[in-house]
Amino acid sequence: MSLLVSSAASGTSTPASSAPSSADPVAVPFPSSEAAVSSASSASAPAAPGPLPVLGLDVRAPLVTGGELPYAALDYAASAPVLRSVWDDVAAYAPYYGSVHRGAGYLSQRSTAVFEESRAAVARFLGCREDDEVLFTRSTTDSLNLLASALPSGTRVFVFETEHHASLLPWRGPGLRTVHLDAPRSPEQAVATLERALAEAPEGPKLVCVTGASNVTGEVWPVRRLARAAHRHGARIVLDAAQLVPHRPVDIGELDVDWVAFSGHKLYAPFGAGVLAGRTDWLHAAEPYLAGGGASRTVARSADGGVEVEWQSGPARHEAGSPNVIGAYALASACRALTEAGFDDVAARERRLTERLLAGLGELPQVRVLSLFGADGDAAGDGTDAGRSGNAEDAAGAAARHRVGVVSFVVEGWNSSHLAAALSAEYGIGVRDGLFCAHPLLAALLGAGRGASGECGAPEGGSLNAVRVSIGAGTPDEHVERFLRAVRELVRDGARWRYVTQDGRCVPEPSA
Numbered sequence: 001m002s003l004l005v006s007s008a009a010s011g012t013s014t015p016a017s018s019a020p021s022s023a024d025p026v027a028v029p030f031p032s033s034e035a036a037v038s039s040a041s042s043a044s045a046p047a048a049p050g051p052l053p054v055l056g057l058d059v060r061a062p063l064v065t066g067g068e069l070p071y072a073a074l075d076y077a078a079s080a081p082v083l084r085s086v087w088d089d090v091a092a093y094a095p096y097y098g099s100v101h102r103g104a105g106y107l108s109q110r111s112t113a114v115f116e117e118s119r120a121a122v123a124r125f126l127g128c129r130e131d132d133e134v135l136f137t138r139s140t141t142d143s144l145n146l147l148a149s150a151l152p153s154g155t156r157v158f159v160f161e162t163e164h165h166a167s168l169l170p171w172r173g174p175g176l177r178t179v180h181l182d183a184p185r186s187p188e189q190a191v192a193t194l195e196r197a198l199a200e201a202p203e204g205p206k207l208v209c210v211t212g213a214s215n216v217t218g219e220v221w222p223v224r225r226l227a228r229a230a231h232r233h234g235a236r237i238v239l240d241a242a243q244l245v246p247h248r249p250v251d252i253g254e255l256d257v258d259w260v261a262f263s264g265h266k267l268y269a270p271f272g273a274g275v276l277a278g279r280t281d282w283l284h285a286a287e288p289y290l291a292g293g294g295a296s297r298t299v300a301r302s303a304d305g306g307v308e309v310e311w312q313s314g315p316a317r318h319e320a321g322s323p324n325v326i327g328a329y330a331l332a333s334a335c336r337a338l339t340e341a342g343f344d345d346v347a348a349r350e351r352r353l354t355e356r357l358l359a360g361l362g363e364l365p366q367v368r369v370l371s372l373f374g375a376d377g378d379a380a381g382d383g384t385d386a387g388r389s390g391n392a393e394d395a396a397g398a399a400a401r402h403r404v405g406v407v408s409f410v411v412e413g414w415n416s417s418h419l420a421a422a423l424s425a426e427y428g429i430g431v432r433d434g435l436f437c438a439h440p441l442l443a444a445l446l447g448a449g450r451g452a453s454g455e456c457g458a459p460e461g462g463s464l465n466a467v468r469v470s471i472g473a474g475t476p477d478e479h480v481e482r483f484l485r486a487v488r489e490l491v492r493d494g495a496r497w498r499y500v501t502q503d504g505r506c507v508p509e510p511s512a
């Protein structure tokens with residue numbers, strides 16, 4: 001890894017190794033000895049196509065049936081493990097941590113430089129346009145709520161019912177109107193539905209909010225085509241990239257979206273930072289998202305006895321309070337790690353594992369993998385869909401091309417909470433079960449008539465919940481193989497332990 005190293009004496013930046021590329025690393029204003037530590041630790045990362053090193057692979061999970069196994073984290077879609085290089089970078093920076101923006105001291109200046117360079121690194125990672133800006137937030141949820149707070153009064157927001165609640169719900173504030181669009185059953189239908197809704201809308205500001213990849217089905221949405229439709233009708237578009245950015249390169253200019261939102265904790269950098277990147281005009285015209293220090297340029301008592309504020313322009317306007325410099329730095333470090341590993345190679349390896357997941361689950365007739373778009377899921381519209389050949393492996397391969405590594409499914413005769421509990425307690429595997437903060441989507445996929453989750457064991461008439469398995473850059477092949485073997489055995493032989501319902505979830509019975 002090349003690092004830009006500031007001379008401690010002069011504060012000027014010089015290349016530490018080879019000339020920086022267009023995917024420049026964060027300029028870390030460390031003395032060169034510390035930079036060497038950071039550089040060496042990160043440089044040990046093996047190149048793709050192996051998994052990228054993440055923490056937690058040696059954690060052993062106790063089994064209810066006795067013994068223990070290395071924990072298999074297959075819940076990347078909720079929160080991904082931390083990349084080792086991110087952890088090392090944070091550890092190397094930690095002694096230099098200081099207050100950002102307002103301190104005159106040496107470490108404050110260095111931390112301010114780290115924070116601003118992290119912003120620049122994220123902008124490069126996203127291919128931001130010249131007049132875009134990157135705001136650091138707490139998460140995708142925070143980013144979308146920030147944008148909602150900055151929309152011009154009267155904005156109509158168009159959102160599919162299939163969105164994660166973080167994208168579905170922020171647009172309910174005063175002065176906004178939300179148009180909810182029915183679940184489309186193909187990428188073409190998504191574009192046509194949006195076109196129709198926009199064409200019928202009256203004049204005025206409009207925003208489309210759409211996911212890049214579903215947190216339930218993993219299916220990739222036709223973002224470029226939706227952006228084209230939005231812009232054709234004078235609307236803007238924000239991409240909820242929470243599930244896309246960790247799995248595929250996202251270029252804001254190439255996709256031609258107006259904003260992108262994502263979270264660090266899904267991008268191997270769980271230090272509390274998220275991003276909203278994109279157009280500045282609406283953001284600069286809006287009241288600050290949070291009122292407080294940092295967002296205000298001047299504050300003075302007014303003639304009427306109150307207080308008058310002149311707000312900042314630029315990112316500071318919406319970043320009031322003390323910035324999360326470690327979170328921002330970690331997030332930028334993850335961007336750099338993916339770029340340096342060759343993001344296309346990382347994505348190709350994930351695609352192979354996703355294909356293996358889909359093919360393995362496809363061999364079990366009791367398993368139904370959830371899909372909104374079915375065999376017509378060619379979101380990019382590139383005509384590469386081989387899924388119609390009727391061959392199961394071809395179908396898995398085609399489906400994997402149109403998904404990130406997120407697969408949800410239900411098993412005939414199984415309550416999903418029961419299956420997830422058995423995977424954990426008997427195989428040391430962590431997956432997610434439930435409705436994944438996408439209740440209308442689950443209702444569309446499973447049928448709203450299905451009853452709520454019942455007791456553990458085979459539910460009467462099914463349950464409105466599913467199991468989600470999700471992978472990422474750090475997933476070893478063994479985790480996927482263990483998961484497939486576990487589902488096969490559980491479906492064939494049943495659980496080896498007894499489970500009871502506690503607070504609505506299945507848990508192993510302590511005395512079984």
Ligand SMILES: Cc1ncc(COP(=O)(O)O)c(C=O)c1O
Pocket residue numbers: 077078139140141142164166167211213214215240242243263265
């Ligand atoms: C598609 C999608 N959007 C938004 C979010 C919200 O992310 P966060 O909880 O980090 O705010 C999630 C989280 O799972 C998600 O999957």
